[in-house]
Amino acid sequence: MTLNEHIDSSTLVDAERNRSKLSDFIGKVRSGRQSTLKSDSNVEPVKKYSFKNWCGNQQSNPAKIFNPTTLEEIIEIVHLAKANNKIIRCASGCFSLSGSSVVNDEGYLVVMKKMNRMFKPVRVSDNVWTVEFETGVSVKELDYHLRRHDPPLALSSNIAATSLTYGGIITLGCHGAGTNSRTLADHVHEVKIVDSTGTLNTFSKEKDPHEFSAAALNLGLLGIIYTYTLRVEPMFTLIMRDTSPPLDYYLGSAKIGGPRLKAMVLGNDQTQIFYNPFFSKKDGCEKVWFKEWNRTNLPVVESRAMTKFKRLAELCGLTICNVIYKAVHKKPEITPFLAKTLYNGTSMNKQEILHASEALHFLGGIESVPFCCCEMSIKMDENFENVINAWNFVVEQVREYASRKAYPLNLMLEMRFIKSSPFLMSNVYDDDPEAIFCMIEAVSMAGTVGFDEFMGKIGQYWMENFNAQPHWAKDWEKLPGIYPHVRRHGSARFEQFDAVRRKYDPDNMFMNKTFAGVLGY
Template identity: 35%
Template sequence: MSIIKDTFVKLKNDVEHFGEKEWHNWGQNQKCAPDEIFRPVNLHDLKKIVKKAKENNKKIRCAAAGHTWSSLSVTNGYLVIVTDLNDIEIQYNERLKTWTVTTEAGVYLKDLDEKLRKHNPPLTLDAATVLNTVTTSGIVATGSHGARCSNSTIPEKVISFQIVTADGELREFSDEIDPIEMNAARISFGLLGIIYKLTFKVEPMFNFIMKDTFPAISDYWKPANLKNDVSNSDSIEVFYWPFNTPGLEGKNDKLWVKTCKRTDLNATESQEEVQLVSAFQNFELEFGDHIYEHLIKFPESTPYITHLLFKTGVEHESEKIIPAPDAIHYQKGIDHIPCMDLEFAIKINHVSRSLK
């Protein structure tokens, strides 16, 4: 933290409030009017909030970018928004023989990616969410998973936490200190206290071969095909976009299959090209949001509009080699379309039974 920031914090008489009275999440399906909303900027603030809550018999919940659809952050007590806790520190861990990065709770993935790219040597997380406008504490505390087929989930990349517990003191959790407690801390949903800092294992930058194909559902949706892609890819996502073929016949519909596989080959696209695609995606989804608003008013147009959007904005078969963070965060502009989500998982060794 800078000297100027430290000095400013010492001169303050209270934690910054910004006069906020209400909070809602990104999807706008959760809203609340807390007794007080706090935006801490350092550890001193966090401790002060917890001690104040204890004195006034208030319960605390936390929020970051607000992308959860659940009521996890909804409270009539104290709401702590952690997005001003944004310091990043990169270290080499001699004991583990690996690079690590320690972030404060409010660091956005897009800022973390940029910091890791500019490091010497360039570094990256090997698992993250598609969204890069979420925070490190937010994706870990909620058990966010990304699309990896193997290796580990995002919380398992964390090797230590610093958490302000209910007594207002800072406590460290790690596998080295207590592996059982560390497992509880990895996906805590805020039950152990307020996350102040968390440390991830990272690795030297690498590239993915990212491939988009659009097979017919009748051809692809078979146990052998799905199992082959899961077994031979680092990540796979299968999307279904209704009414995507001429005549709007469901039996002719296609799937969108996106696979990524790690490679030592050089990138086939420059950063300028990647950024140009990202800018277009932002525009595309911002425009798409207006179309979805039209569908709410005229639901009978849904088959025709979704067919048009699939053909013009989605169905483009491609194969390219790009750096890991660009492949992981392949879709920009998602924030333009607030929505709700339903997901499910299928165990690969049960895939034959699941698809019958």
């Protein structure tokens, strides 16, 4: 058995070789009790490792980078870290925009991408199944695995991108657009984690509800997550409807638009709203792009081949878009023209009937466009008026910046609506299981001039006026006053989480700077 310690050329770069791919063996693990993991001092020419995430906003220089392929190798890495007094953080697809995976000379980075085994689904009842898989499994891989099953299975909601891996998706609280589906972590039936002693622990609601409330969404702070077991269901069909109503109809006046927005959201299984500040049709009226999903018994009329072709076309379009948008960095003044041209070429008035696994991943290749974004959760008030005020503050700021020929927001303002979660570290935590949160985010191309300043102003307004909480996977750490804010509003449940965390990681092996501040360290 060998323990590979090398770098994925798409995301992990060697600082001394300008992103060249390195592959190096650090030793062999002999059968038996004695580990023979070797330090890189015996390996040439590797001197220093470097990590860079997908969009380039997070970089670090860990002491070592590991790519385990088995549970035994994960345990060996933990023992090595303990022996050398190193901390551990994990990554996989490296799509997180926060510093969740950042560790420098004080620790090891464990890349879980090769931990991608999937196990046979288990039937729980007529309409409920569970499926266990390792945390390096991607959305695309699990979709394929579930679709091949007899009967075909699916998650009730999911993220749009398919290249991301479930280790990060679940443990950082990511979500789709399904209001009643909540976050992906809320579908967890069981999770297995290797703690700081190298022990494999199994957490479930049946075994210990309190510990499970910490483990299901744990930010990677309880140990290295080996597998998740999710609840899934028989494949179902969705009507996906796209419309482009005037901006002011739903999102103008809070008093008028709030009840309209509420009725629309509660009337759908899933809802997502997009806005580009420079998108308008020939009548000059600003538009928004609404996507609505609802379950149906109507048959799917489009072949899978045609759906795949459309997703490929979308991928090609987004790849071209990425190339074109790079011109914005050199000439920000072309932002309005470019955005308007691209959005006018997008079909926003159509209806499709698709299987769930195809309808939920509606924009093929979205991850091919590196972007920066900050997303926060806002608990909805009775008539959904507060989120319209939060939305309109962004619109006003975009217009004010544009009056100065500045364009920090060049892709979209976007929001989805999900119900609360009982998990202690969830940013949609609430004691009321029926509480609805708006997940609202501003998105620009990676490297957009002025985005951090713009988002700092937006985030501060959302926090002060709506008690907005950060999405752990997005770019939130630079928001002014963010750590005191999250501590002020979440310290009681964070302390409950930390009590569980200390049981499995008393020496802070899995802690890094990003989350130390959240927990008050």
